[in-house]
Amino acid sequence: MHTRPTTPAGARRPGPLIGPVTPPELHVMTFNVRRRMSGLAWRRADRWRHREAAVRALLRMEQPTIVGAQEVLPDQADAMRDALGARYRFIGRGHGPRGTGEGCPLFFDAERLDLVEWEQTALSEHSREPGSRSWGNLIPRIAVTARFRDLGTGLVFTAVNTHLDPFSSRSRIRSVEALLAMADPGPAILTGDLNAGEGSRTLRALLGDGSLRDAWNVAGERVTASVGTFANYRAPRPDRARIDWIVVTPDVGVERAAINAFRHGDVWPSDHLPVQAVVTVRPERARP
Numbered sequence: 001m002h003t004r005p006t007t008p009a010g011a012r013r014p015g016p017l018i019g020p021v022t023p024p025e026l027h028v029m030t031f032n033v034r035r036r037m038s039g040l041a042w043r044r045a046d047r048w049r050h051r052e053a054a055v056r057a058l059l060r061m062e063q064p065t066i067v068g069a070q071e072v073l074p075d076q077a078d079a080m081r082d083a084l085g086a087r088y089r090f091i092g093r094g095h096g097p098r099g100t101g102e103g104c105p106l107f108f109d110a111e112r113l114d115l116v117e118w119e120q121t122a123l124s125e126h127s128r129e130p131g132s133r134s135w136g137n138l139i140p141r142i143a144v145t146a147r148f149r150d151l152g153t154g155l156v157f158t159a160v161n162t163h164l165d166p167f168s169s170r171s172r173i174r175s176v177e178a179l180l181a182m183a184d185p186g187p188a189i190l191t192g193d194l195n196a197g198e199g200s201r202t203l204r205a206l207l208g209d210g211s212l213r214d215a216w217n218v219a220g221e222r223v224t225a226s227v228g229t230f231a232n233y234r235a236p237r238p239d240r241a242r243i244d245w246i247v248v249t250p251d252v253g254v255e256r257a258a259i260n261a262f263r264h265g266d267v268w269p270s271d272h273l274p275v276q277a278v279v280t281v282r283p284e285r286a287r288p
Helices: 048-062 074-084 169-182 201-207
Strands: 025-032 066-070 088-091 106-109 113-122 142-150 156-163 188-193 244-248 252-259 275-281
Touching (some): 066 156, 066 188, 074 106, 106 142, 106 156, 142 169, 169 188, 201 244
Antiparallel strands (some): 025 275, 188 244
16 A cells, blocks of 8 residues: 655655665666756756756765666766766766767666666667667667666666657657567666656556556655656646656566655756655566
């Protein structure tokens, strides 16, 4: 049974929403940090120099074991790793043909997780061709997939991070087909800005066969109320959709889930709110 949220939508609370965890728990975050916007034509809330301190403060406070991030440019990735601390690493390149541009890096605590292997895949008809585009998306779309061995439990699992196209429904559906294959076999955790809400064609395709489950819906405890995760630097609203997702295979238990409305002073870290979950890989299904 789900407990009642302890933090109302948009409320401020001291200290971390979840914070560091110990084995066998893993603290997972998905976070669209908003690519660097620095020109005078952009509103102040969008500018990276205005938001960077807030992003750093959030990550220092929460210390997730894994962060699946989206819209990250190289200098932003370096700032995020610096904020997380010396024990963190990240994998992933930009989505351009030469690995330039914004990316979907996976940050991880290297003292807790051993990286077994990883790859970056284009979500297109030509998945091995960096920068390739298909299915109606004008911007290249990618997924970063990693195999980790949990040094605290010895169990191996897969993490997948992505950012689906906001305009092309066809691109999202075809991308889901690829993501399902990446998460099979489990245990697996998928993070991403899917640009689609609960009940959409995209989410029906992703969750319809039961091989992946919405971490929010199956969590033992929801630490916060449900709000729209694209808040656009405004107070979050419960009548808006969650478009940023953590989904897991059935062999990954979800203890807690939260949507983080953290502000640093009065500054929002991003136009998106991070989604967080505490999960546990179930040893009876995980490969040693």
